[in-house]
Amino acid sequence: MQSFVNSEKLLERELKVSPLAAQTFSKSYRYFCKGLAPSYMDHGEGCYIYDVDGNKFIDYMCALGPVTVGYNDPQVNEAVIRQVGRFASGSLQSELEVELAEKLCEIIPCAEMVRFVKNGSDATTAAIRLARAYTGRDVVLMCGYHGMHDWSIGASANHKGVPEAVRKLTINFAYNDLADLEKKLQDHEVAAVILEPIQSNGPKEGYLNEVKELAHRYGAVLIFDEVVSGFRYALGGASEVFGVTPDLASFGKGMANGYAISAVAGKKELLKQIEDGVFVSMTFGGDSISMAASLATIKKLEKPGFYDRLREIGEIQKNGVSDLIRKYRLEDVVSISGMPIHAGLSFEGHGSLNYLDVQSVYSQTMIQNGVLIFAFYNLSGSHSKEDAQQYLDATDQAFSLIRKAVDRDSVDGILLGGKVDPVFKRNIK
Ligand SMILES: Cc1ncc(COP(=O)(O)O)c(C=O)c1O
Incomplete structure (x- = not known):
C-alpha cells in the first residue's frame, strides 16, 4: 500500500516559501492526483526512482527529457566526480x-x-x-x-x-x-x-x-x-x-x-x-561539471545500437497502447501520438466528464501501479522490455477504469483523491 505522508509534509512546507512547490511547471504536484502521488524524490537508479516515502516507480518522465542513459550511471558519475575534485x-x-x-x-x-x-x-x-x-x-x-x-x-x-x-x-x-x-x-x-x-x-x-x-x-x-x-x-x-x-x-x-x-x-x-x-x-x-557529464553521456549514446534499442522498446509501448485503446473502445477519449521513441497520450472529455477527469483516472492508476508518467513517455538507455510490459499492464488497468468512468458518466468511486489540476489548462468543455 503506497503512502505519501512525507511527500505531503514537504509539500505543505514548500508551498509556504516557493510558488507551486516545484521549479518546473510540469513537475508540480498539480499535474498529479493530490494526495495520491509522490512529490519528492529521494534517489534514482537506472530507470527507477524512489520517493521520500520509500515508494519505487519506473520513471517514464526522465526529468522531462534530460535523463537519457539512466539515473546514477557509473560512467557519468565517475566523470563528474573526477571533475568535482578539480573545479566546477x-x-x-x-x-x-x-x-x-x-x-x-x-x-x-x-x-x-x-x-x-x-x-x-x-x-x-x-x-x-x-x-x-x-x-x-x-x-x-x-x-x-x-x-x-x-x-x-x-x-x-x-x-x-x-x-x-x-x-x-x-x-x-x-x-x-x-x-x-x-x-x-x-x-x-x-x-x-x-x-x-x-x-x-x-x-x-x-x-x-x-x-x-x-x-x-x-x-x-x-x-x-x-x-x-x-x-x-x-x-x-x-x-x-x-x-x-x-x-x-x-x-x-x-x-x-x-x-x-x-x-x-x-x-x-x-x-x-x-x-x-x-x-x-x-x-x-x-560550468565544467556539466561538460564532464555531457562527454560521458555522449560516449554511451554513441554506442552502436543504443537508439535501435530505444526504438524497439518504444514500438512495443506505442503499439501496445494503440491495441489497448481499441480493446476498451476508447478512440473518442484517448489517443496516442508521436514517434515510437517518444510518444504520448491525449485525453478528451466524454458526456459529463471533462478531459481532466479522464486524465486523472489515468494518472492515479499509473501511479498505483508503480509507473511515474505525465502523458508523454521518455525512454532512457535503462528501460527494458520488462519495464515496457509493466507500463502496458498499468495502462491496461487505467484504460479499463476510464472505460468504466465513461460508461457510468462519472468518476465517483473511481477517483480516490484530488484531480490533476494543471497550471495551464486547455478549455474545459
Ligand atoms: C522544444 C523546447 N525548446 C525549448 C525549451 C526550453 O528549455 P528549458 O526549459 O531548458 O529552458 C523546451 C522545454 O521544455 C522545449 O521543449
Whole structure:
C-alpha cells in the first residue's frame, strides 16, 4: 500500500516559501492526483526512482527529457566526480570545453561551431539573437514551444508580463502547413523561422526540406529547436533522422543525463558574430561539471545500437497502447501520438466528464501501479522490455477504469483523491 505522508509534509512546507512547490511547471504536484502521488524524490537508479516515502516507480518522465542513459550511471558519475575534485566553474576554461565543442561539431549536422549556455531557453534565445543580428530584421516565425524568454512565451497563451511591443515581433505558424508558412514569410520581413522539427506524428514527407527552402527564399535564417529531439531520437537529433540541415540549432535537455547544459550550434558565419558584438554570455556557461557529464553521456549514446534499442522498446509501448485503446473502445477519449521513441497520450472529455477527469483516472492508476508518467513517455538507455510490459499492464488497468468512468458518466468511486489540476489548462468543455 503506497503512502505519501512525507511527500505531503514537504509539500505543505514548500508551498509556504516557493510558488507551486516545484521549479518546473510540469513537475508540480498539480499535474498529479493530490494526495495520491509522490512529490519528492529521494534517489534514482537506472530507470527507477524512489520517493521520500520509500515508494519505487519506473520513471517514464526522465526529468522531462534530460535523463537519457539512466539515473546514477557509473560512467557519468565517475566523470563528474573526477571533475568535482578539480573545479566546477573556474576563472579559466576547462579542457573539457574544447573536447565537448569538438564532439558536438562531429555529431550535429549543422554544427561548424557551438556556444554553451545553461537552459534550452538560453539556447533558443541565443539562436534568435544571432539570426536577428545576421539579417538585420526583427520578426520571428515560430512553431512549437521554445522556452520562457519574452520573444517566445510572449507569442503563446501564457504571455502575462510580456510587453506588447515584444509580443508583436513573434508570429506562430502551423506545423506541416507550408502554405501558412509561406503566407507569413510574404507578409513580414522575417529574421528567423524556428520550429520543433518533430511534433505530433512527425513531419510530412519532404516538409522540413521545404521549410528550409522557403526560409532561405525569403531571406530568413532556419533554426531547428532540438531541445527535445536532440539526443532523444538520435545523437544528431531530427536533423540527422530526416537529413535536413538548418542554419542554427538549439540543444539542451538530453545532453548530459540530467546535468544542466545547453548549446546553440550552427554555421560559422552566424556563430562568429559572438566575436563581434552579439551578446551570448553567462557566468555559468563554462560550468565544467556539466561538460564532464555531457562527454560521458555522449560516449554511451554513441554506442552502436543504443537508439535501435530505444526504438524497439518504444514500438512495443506505442503499439501496445494503440491495441489497448481499441480493446476498451476508447478512440473518442484517448489517443496516442508521436514517434515510437517518444510518444504520448491525449485525453478528451466524454458526456459529463471533462478531459481532466479522464486524465486523472489515468494518472492515479499509473501511479498505483508503480509507473511515474505525465502523458508523454521518455525512454532512457535503462528501460527494458520488462519495464515496457509493466507500463502496458498499468495502462491496461487505467484504460479499463476510464472505460468504466465513461460508461457510468462519472468518476465517483473511481477517483480516490484530488484531480490533476494543471497550471495551464486547455478549455474545459
Ligand atoms: C522544444 C523546447 N525548446 C525549448 C525549451 C526550453 O528549455 P528549458 O526549459 O531548458 O529552458 C523546451 C522545454 O521544455 C522545449 O521543449
